[in-house]
Amino acid sequence: MNEWTPALSTGVPLLDEHHRRIFQWLAELESAAVEERTLFGVYALVRLKHYTRDHFAAEEALMKSAGYPDLAAHKTEHAAFRTRLGDLQIKSMGQDISTETVKLLTDWLTHHITRVDMAYVPYLKKKQK
Ligand SMILES: [Fe+2]
Ligand SMILES: [Fe+2]
Secondary structure (H helix, E strand, O other), rough: OOOHHHHHHHOOOOHHHHHHHHHHHHHHHHHHHHHOOOOHHHHHHHHHHHHHHHHHHHHHHHHOOOOOOOOOHHHHHHHHHHHHHHHHHHHHOOOOOOOHHHHHHHHHHHHHHHHHHHHHHHHHHHHOO
């Protein structure tokens, strides 16, 4: 799956919007890889990094204010993904990003939303009440 679908909804509109945008930039990165548009690929990766950074920060702030107990582990996952994007950005200076790499990033995101993000949903909902 390389696009956001309602099955990935957390029920928090802001976070869903972030997820949708991250998928959009992953799709742009994929088309850059397929079409071998090096410069656009570098640009898409930068956008992806920025959206991801802002999204993770927003998500972590919401989890913190909701008293989510697994915040530390969740943050570790976020940090690992950000490191991965940073490493990829350095690599992208010397070689094009492959479609396999984009697929790995997309798989990570899908898994993260369905397994890790979904775990905070009940806590955020409780807080909203
Ligand atoms: Fe997350
Ligand atoms: Fe997320």
